[in-house]
Amino acid sequence: MFFASDNAGPAHPKVMEALVKANAGYAMGYGAEPIMDEVRASIREIFEAPDAAVYLVINGTSANSILLGTMSQPWQTIFCTDCAHIHEDECNAPEFYTGAKLTLVPTVDGKMTTDGLRAKILAEQNRGVHGPQRGPLSLTQVTEKGTIYALDEIRALTSVAREYGLKTHLDGARFANALVALDCSPAEMTWKAGVDTVSFGGTKNGAMGVEACVIFDPDLAWEFELRRKRGGHLLSKHRYLSAQMQAYLEDGLWLDMARAANARCAQLAAGLAAHNVARMLYQPQANIIFFEMPRAEHKRMLDAGAVYYVISGDPQVGDPDEPLIGRLVTDWSASEDAVNGFLSHLRG
Incomplete structure (x- = not known):
């Protein structure tokens, strides 16, 4: 009767077996191992995004924070819900990695509305050099209240963001849970709906500790790499991340x-x-x-x-x-x- 958190559940045996297999012998580090090439190709295929940049980190906090750092400037504000994980549960890590502030959008059943988002956007970037400039939108799917944005809701919110030249990040710590509930494709829930970057979660869904950062605009890739390294999240023995993600994706296990x-x-x-x-x-x-x-x-x-x-x-x-x-x-x-x-x- 253990229902405290999906973080507390075990890793799937196939993930653990993959780690043992990856532990044999030597492999190049820092993402240069052959398994990572396979993982990158698999994620690009799953998302129908052949040019997407794909990187692995060990947890959701680093995935969200480094992606948002890549998408924003220190003088900007990031728009998220008043119950977003990046606001309530990451000890100001997004602010630390981005230098930006968070602007909280009120929610209905854990989800922001287009009217609420627009009002918060309009309230910023009105004070010239004295106030924060508008930065990216961050959505959480599944929300922290256990609800899910429908595809048309995502499209509507990203459309509002685009009106003001803003990009959208998707915190997908429970990406797979939302996807199977909506019975749609990863592409439909992300770039086809206007999302620019995704934290593609594995840890809460049977991995030991791995998240994929998927960036649909390859022009952001190099900056992400630099920020990941500078932030201390480029693992030297990277093969143990790649092995987890490979097993996670294989035969639709995720x-x-x-x-x-x-x-x-x-x-x-x-x-x-x-x-x-x-x-x-x-x-x-x-x-x-x-x-x-x-x-x-x-x-x-x-x-x-x-x-x-x-x-x-x-x-x-x-x-x-x-x-x-x-x-x-x-x-x-x-x-x-x-x-x-x-x-x-x-x-x-």
């Missing part, structure tokens, strides 16, 4: 794992909806559920062995009837038995 995680989330959501003790705050569309129930019920579930985050108060101390918000996240390895076990402990 999609299979995302489908498994989403299916367990749907099972959890259906079970929660059948119990009057819990109320879902957003319609779960991928592998994350936010729900509310009384403190006493959270305490009872945690005491029974369920593992998840209660994020709006102490589940052990306080009014037993006070509603607290909990978050459930499923990963590729979550089992039907684990979900059924969780649901069996719910009252009502």
